[in-house]
Amino acid sequence: MTATPAEQTDADVLVFFGASGDLARKMIFPSLYGMVLHGELEVPVIGVAHSDWALEDLRDRARESVRATIDDVDEEVLDRLVGLLRYVDGDYREPATFEALKETVEDARRPVHYLAIPPSMFGTVIDGLAHVGLNKHARVVVEKPFGRDLASARELDGVVRRAFREESVFRIDHFLGKDEIMNLLYFRFANSFLEPVWNRDHIASVQVTIAEDFGVQGRGAFYETAGALRDVLENHMLQIVALLAMEPPAYQGYFAVHEAKANVFRAMRPLTRNDIVRGQFEGYRDEPGVARNSDVETYAAVRLFIDSWRWAGVPWYLRTGKHLPVTAHEIVVEFKRPPQALFDDAMMAQHPNHLRIRLQPDGEIALGARVKTPGEEFVGEQRELVVPTGSEASRGPYERLLGDALQGDRALFTSEESVEAAWHVVDGVLADHAPAIRYAPGTWGPTEADTLIGADGPWHDPVLKHHRSADDASRTAAQRKGK
Ligand code: NDP
Secondary structure (H helix, E strand, C coil), rough: CCCCCCHHHHCCCCEEEEECCCCHHHHHHHHHHHHCCHHHHCEEEEEEEEECCCCHHHHHHHHHHHHHHHHCCCCHHHHHHHHHEEEEEECCCCHHHHHHHHHCCCCCCCCEEEEEEEEEEHHHHHHHHHHHHCCCCEEEECCCCCCCCCHHHHHHHHHHHHHHCCHHHHECCHHHCCCCHHHHHHHHHHCCCCCHHCCCCCCEEEEEEECCCCCCCHHHHHHHHCHHHHHHHHHHHHHHHHHHHHCCCCCCCCCHHHHHHHHHHHCCCCCCCCEEEEECCHHHHCCCCCCCCCCCCEEEEEEEEECCCCCCCCEEEEEEEEECCEEEEEEEECCCCCCCCCCCCHEEECCCCEEEEEEEEEEEEEEEEECCCCCCCCEEEEEEEEEEEECCCCCCCCHHCCCHHHCCCCCCCEEEHHHHHHHHHHHHHHHCCCCCEEECCCCCCCCCCCHHHHHHCCCCCCCCCCCCHHHHHHHHHHHHCCC
C-alpha cells in the first residue's frame, strides 16, 4: 500500500503520553536530549499526564532525568530541549484532557502520538484522540507489550485500527533499535562464509540468553501483570531468533526483512508445557506490589523448533531471568562435531565449534574452535577468535526509534502480523504450565533447565571478561551442576 503524503513527511509535534512515568525518566528524556543534540528534534514536545503538574514540573523532570543519565551534559542543548516542552495535565479517561491537548497542539498538522503509558490505557487514549480528530494525518507509537496474549493483541489491534491505518502504527520493541541487533542482520548477510553452514546440516543447536543480575527494581506491580515470558521472551527473544533464522531478504529494503522475519514466526512450532521451565527467584513474593502467593515467573527457559526447510530438527534454547549471576545478552550457535574422531582428544568437546555473539555488554563476535597445544601429542584446547563489535558512539535505541517515527520510517518497528505470530508461539504456555520453581538469587535459575537442554547442553553461561577461553562457559555450567 502506498503511504499518504502525511505518512511520508516529518511530524510537526510529538505528543508524549506518560511523560511523568518511569520509562520517560529512565530512557525517553535522555533520548530526546540526544535527538536535540543530533539535530533530529526541533518540533514541540507535549507531555500529557495526570500528576497535577505545571509546565515547570515537566521541565524539572526533563532536566533531572538527563543530568542523572548522561555525563557531560551540554546545558545549551538541554535548554533547547526544555524550550520545546509543553504540558497538558489531565486524566486520559476525561474527554476534557483531549480538548485541552487539541488546543495545545494548535495548528500542527502531522502529530506523532507516543504512548509510554500502561497498556490498559492504550485503547482509552486512542479513542480520546480520535474523538477530537487528533488521529487525522497522525502517527501513533505504541509501547510494548502489544497485548498480553494472542486474543488481547488482536483486540488491541482492532482498537488501534479503528483510529489509525496500519501505515501510521509504530509498535515499539526497543531491542530492534539497538545497534547490536542490527548487526545480527548485517553480519549474517554481509558475509559469504556463513550461509553454507547456516542450516540444519551443520548447526546442532542455538542458545540465546538474556540475563539480568537485578530484580524487579520496585516495579513488582507491573511485573505481576507480565512475567519473563511476556516481558522478554515473546518479544525481544523471538525477534532475535527471527533475525538469526530468517531467509535472505528477497530485495534490499526493510520491508523484505519484515516479510522474511514474518515467515520465521509462522514456522515456529507453538510451545507446549514440556518445552518450558519457569522459575521464580526467592524473595520475589516479598517485593512491594507482588502477591504473597504469586506464581509469576521471573525466569523462563524454553526449547523451540522452527519447522522450516532450513531449521528442521534444530532445537533453539532460549532463557531469560532476573537475579542471575550477570547482566548479559548472548547467542551461542553450536556446530555439529566432525564426522570422524581422528584425534581422541577433539571428541572431549561435545561441540568443538561455535559462533558466539555477545550483544551486551561489550558486543563481540567469537568463533570457537579447537587448536593443537604445542608438543608431540595430538591434543588441543578450546580457543576463541574474538572480534569486538561494541561502540561507545552508538545512539540509544529510543533515540533512533523516536527519530524514525517522527520521520515516518517504520523499518525498525514490528508489524501486526509478526506481533500476532509471536503471541501464537507462546500463547499455549501462558496458561498451561507447571508451577514456577524457586531459585536462589545469583544462580543460573532452576536446575530443571539443565534437564530441558539435556544432551544438547550444557547452557553457555556468559562470562564477562574481555579475554576468555571457550572452555570458561562450559566450565561454569559444569560447576553449577556440581561437577
Ligand atoms: P508508569 O506507570 O511509570 O507511568 C505511566 C504514565 O502514564 C505516567 O506518566 C502516568 O501519569 C500516566 N498515566 C497513567 N494513567 C493515566 C491516566 N488515567 N491519565 C493520565 N495519565 C496517566 O509506567 P512506565 O513508564 O513504567 O511504562 C510505560 C509503558 O512503557 C508501558 O507500556 C511499559 O510496558 C513500557 N515500558 C516500560 C519500561 C520501563 O522500564 N519502565 C521498559 C519498556 C517498556 P502520572 O504519573 O501522572 O500518574
